[in-house]
Amino acid sequence: MINTLRFTFFLFLSSICSYSQTNQVFKTRYQGIVKGGTAIIGNNIVNRVDYNNTANDPYYNHTKQALLNDEFEMEYIDIDNDESTFSSSSAELFLDNSQNKKIVYAGLYWAATYKYTSGSQNTNGKFGPEDLAREQFTSVKIKLPNQTEYTSVQGVTLFDGIEDKNYNYAAPYVVYADITNTIKALPNITGVYTVANIRATQGALEGGVAAGWTLFFVFEDPTMTEKSISSSDGFIGSISTPSDVVFSIPQHTSLNSIQAMVLGAALEGDNNQLGDKLFIGNQTTNTFTALSTPIRKEDNFFNSCITQGDQYLFNRFPDSKNTLGFDVFMTPIPSSFINSNSEELTCRFQSKGDQVFVFFSALQTEINPQNLEKESSTLVKTKKGQAIKFLPLNNDLLVDDTKTFSSINRLQKNNTINEVQDIYTINSATLSEGYYLLANIFKTEQKAQEFIYYVNSKKIQADFFVNPLNNYYYVYLAKVSTPDEAIELYTTKMNTSYKERLQMLFVNDGKPEIEPKEVPIQTLTIPNQPKGFYIVANVFAVNDNATNFIKQLTLKELQPKTFTNTVTHFKYVYLKKFDTVDEAKKELEMLVRLNYTDKLWILSVNNSK
Numbered sequence: 188m189i190n191t192l193r194f195t196f197f198l199f200l201s202s203i204c205s206y207s208q209t210n211q212v213f214k215t216r217y218q219g220i221v222k223g224g225t226a227i228i229g230n231n232i233v234n235r236v237d238y239n240n241t242a243n244d245p246y247y248n249h250t251k252q253a254l255l256n257d258e259f260e261m262e263y264i265d266i267d268n269d270e271s272t273f274s275s276s277s278a279e280l281f282l283d284n285s286q287n288k289k290i291v292y293a294g295l296y297w298a299a300t301y302k303y304t305s306g307s308q309n310t311n312g313k314f315g316p317e318d319l320a321r322e323q324f325t326s327v328k329i330k331l332p333n334q335t336e337y338t339s340v341q342g343v344t345l346f347d348g349i350e351d352k353n354y355n356y357a358a359p360y361v362v363y364a365d366i367t368n369t370i371k372a373l374p375n376i377t378g379v380y381t382v383a384n385i386r387a388t389q390g391a392l393e394g395g396v397a398a399g400w401t402l403f404f405v406f407e408d409p410t411m412t413e414k415s416i417s418s419s420d421g422f423i424g425s426i427s428t429p430s431d432v433v434f435s436i437p438q439h440t441s442l443n444s445i446q447a448m449v450l451g452a453a454l455e456g457d458n459n460q461l462g463d464k465l466f467i468g469n470q471t472t473n474t475f476t477a478l479s480t481p482i483r484k485e486d487n488f489f490n491s492c493i494t495q496g497d498q499y500l501f502n503r504f505p506d507s508k509n510t511l512g513f514d515v516f517m518t519p520i521p522s523s524f525i526n527s528n529s530e531e532l533t534c535r536f537q538s539k540g541d542q543v544f545v546f547f548s549a550l551q552t553e554i555n556p557q558n559l560e561k562e563s564s565t566l567v568k569t570k571k572g573q574a575i576k577f578l579p580l581n582n583d584l585l586v587d588d589t590k591t592f593s594s595i596n597r598l599q600k601n602n603t604i605n606e607v608q609d610i611y612t613i614n615s616a617t618l619s620e621g622y623y624l625l626a627n628i629f630k631t632e633q634k635a636q637e638f639i640y641y642v643n644s645k646k647i648q649a650d651f652f653v654n655p656l657n658n659y660y661y662v663y664l665a666k667v668s669t670p671d672e673a674i675e676l677y678t679t680k681m682n683t684s685y686k687e688r689l690q691m692l693f694v695n696d697g698k699p700e701i702e703p704k705e706v707p708i709q710t711l712t713i714p715n716q717p718k719g720f721y722i723v724a725n726v727f728a729v730n731d732n733a734t735n736f737i738k739q740l741t742l743k744e745l746q747p748k749t750f751t752n753t754v755t756h757f758k759y760v761y762l763k764k765f766d767t768v769d770e771a772k773k774e775l776e777m778l779v780r781l782n783y784t785d786k787l788w789i790l791s792v793n794n795s796k
Contacts, residue, residue, distance in 0.1 A: 213421035213432055213548065216363070217292050221416055223408040225551050227450050227517050228278040229401030229493055230503045231510040232299070232385045235259035245634075249492060249508040255460070256395030256491075256511040263389065266504055267381060271337070272328065275383035276400075278493075279502040280332075284410065285377040292405040293370040294363060294418065295340060296547055297327055298454045299387035299398030300512075302349070302358040306390045314393040321349070324386040325362050327400075331369070332378020340364045345546065346422035354424055357394040359454055361422055361546040366402075376404070394455065394542065397512025401452040403549060410742065418450075418549035423536055429466075432534045434550040446731075447520040449478070449534060452547040453489050455512045463489045463538035467524045475535055476524045481688075489514045489543045498690075501628045501659075618652055618694045622673035623663040624681065625690040635660035647684055661692070669709055669788070670726050674757070695786060708768065710791045713752050718793035720771035721750075721761040722778075724786070733758045759790065 234242040235256070242262040248254075263274035282288050304318035325344055328337035342364035348354030370376055380402060387398035405416055423430045449467065465488045468475030479485040480497040492508060493500045493515045499508055500515075520532075532552075536545050626642065626649065629635040635651045639662060642649040651662045664681055667673050673691045680686060724740065724747065727733040733749060737760060740747045751758050762778070765771040771789045778787065 213419040213423070216294060216418045216420050217405060217549075218417040219291070219405070219415075220413060220554065221291055221405055221407055222413045223288070223291070223406045223411050224414055225416055225448070225450065225517075225549065226280060226282060226404040226406070227401060227452075227495075227515060227549075228280050228380065228500070228503075229399060229452065229513075229515040230264075230276040230278045230382075230505075231397075231399040231507065231513040232264055232274050232276050232297075232382070233261045233387050233389075233396055233398045233511070234264050234505065234507065235511060236262045243505055245505040245507040246509045246511060247507065249490075253509055256397055257391065257393070258395075259511070260390055261388075261392075261396035261511070263387070264505060265383075267330070267383060269337075269383070272383035274385050274387075275381055277330075277379050277381040277504045278402075278500070279379045280377050280402075280404070281502060282377050282406070284408070285375055287408045287410055288376060289407040290367065290370045290373075290376050290404065291407055292403075293365075293367045294403045294420075295329065295342070295366050295382070295400065296361065296363050296403075296420065296452060297342070297382065297385045297398075297400040298359065298361045298452075298513075298544070298546055299324070299385060300357040300359050300392055300394065300396055300455065301387050301398075302355070302392060303388060306388055306392050308391040314391060317390060321358075322386055324360055327362075327364075327385055328383040329366070329369075330379075330381040330383070331373060332375065332380065337381075337383060338369060340366060340369075345420055348424070357392060357455070358388075359422075359424070359544050361420070361454075361544075363420055370404075376406070395512055397455050399454075399510065399513035399515075401515045401547065403450065403547070413554040415552045415554055416549070418547070420547045423545040424542075428537070430536045430545075432536075432548045434532050434534070446553045447522075447532070448517060448551040449520055450517045450547075450549040450551070451514070451534075451545065452516075453514045454544040454546065455542055460542075461487050463487060463543045464536075465489075466533075466535035466537065467520055468533055468535065469531065475533070478518060478520070478524070480518060483516065483518070489538075489545075494518070504630060506628075506630065618654075619666070620694055621666045621668055622670060623652075623661070623692045623694060624665040624667075624673065624676050625661055625663050625692050626685070626687065627662045629660045629662070630658075632660055635662050638662055642685075645685075647681070663692075664689070671709065674726070674728065693786060708789045708791060710795060711752070711793075712795060713750075713754065713792055715753065716750060716792050717764070719764045719766055720768050720794070721759070721764050721790040721792060722771055722775055723759055723761045723788055723790045725760045727758045727760070728756070730758060733760055736760055761790070762787075 235246055236242050237259070242264045243266055264276045265272060265274050266277060267275040269275070301321065301324060303316045304320045304322070306314055306316050308314050325342050327340050327342070329340050330337045342362035345361040345363050347358070347360045349358040382400045385398055385400060388396050390396070403418060417434055419432060464486060465478045466475035467478050477485040478488065480494065482492060482494050482497055482499065483490060491510045491512055491514060493503065493510060495517045496519060532550065534548055534550070536543070627638050629638065639649045639651065642664070647664060649662055649664050651660045653660055664685060665676055667676065676682070677689055677691050680689070725736050727736070737747050737749070740760070745762060747760050747762055749758055749760050763774055765774065768789065768791065775787055775789065
């Protein structure tokens, strides 16, 4: 249940406008205390067209060489093969332990630049209309998970720039609809959401054509920590001087050690236009720090992509890396950004170059991590063949991936990696078990093969497998048997041979039993570490990852411990330590009989003669 009495908190907006432009003041849309969390999905609804690609073909170029949306002809994405729709795109909601999730609130937003139906650019570089009509844009359709028919949605206009002299060159609009009751009627909220009939200008438009939708969820889950959640919306189009969204922090929230998340959505943030920033700080002390991730740089936070933490969200169709002017994000706030004695937290939007239209912002903070409820059963058996979808949106497992570790820098050979991320897991009886270094994920085999051909042209070997749960094609550059080998390849960028982003993925074959002779054993020499045989459950380079993983093991009534490798500075989470390898094997075998089927291995430390 939402506890609205124990704490009170308010959200307000302090906007500072420049050049006489008008911002639509943000207002609180949702606020509450929830034992659960939040999730956000979305997608763009327009895309580039050229000689080789339709609008339905993903635009993967998110580099400095990528063109902008005002350098392309832009048309509607329409993926549903439904004659009743003229535009449509989809995104999939993944929630870990979805059976525990109960929807509390769901808010749908759609936004676009929409001056007229279609336009073009003449040889002199001037933009003009081809079809001056401008239809109503406040009604759309949504297709819910496991449904074949669309549901009509009527929204309310938060902003329309057609009559505003400062914005009528692009005429951006923002519409909102509360669809909580519609989502509550679903037996399971996870799955594919498709939104259709969002209107935007087609062709070309001054400033570029951009459009998309985002869906913000608040859910309850009794197995998760209590969260303070607040969302707001409006329109901030002029941010050459700071525009602030100020959230108050509930009492008993220790932000110095507890997780905080900022979520948001914006229109027209260009990939290669620098100067737009999101600061986190405190108005009273006027102390602010620019937020960044490996994808969202400090001086280009709004850069045309859809992300969670430091990951692109690929569970979309089309799954463009570069959305050409539409941003959705869910980003951890490093605890070092926050004054633990403060009663408020401010999100400050500012741009000294790129034009950005911010229309949604939310804050999630953890209240009391001690309120985790223990599960009724001690251990849950993973059925053979059961699979976990890629990149699950379990907010309690999200981590602060913005920290930099000198130990990782020492491991690098080209000094281009600053972070090590989680090793995600797929459980499958049909795939070969091991640790994979993923380079990309595609929805079609043709695109996967084209990417492999591109990688091979750089003299790098690549292959793919199909995830049996979502039927996506996972392109990988290497497969190894241990996490240490995977981390070494990841931190060295495949021994300096591959400069693009990589993702570590563990494939578990789902077998319910491990024979003692098959138990993996690794050997390490670690100065000053007590010798013995450790039953290891995981290894992390980011301390917060280890902390959150330990929470999950504690819920299963296990008693995990940790030690740090003084050479690599990686943190190892282990269940028990023994003097002999036979004792360790017997204990591991017992854990399997108790239905602990996550990856375990024996680590021999300082036993070499």
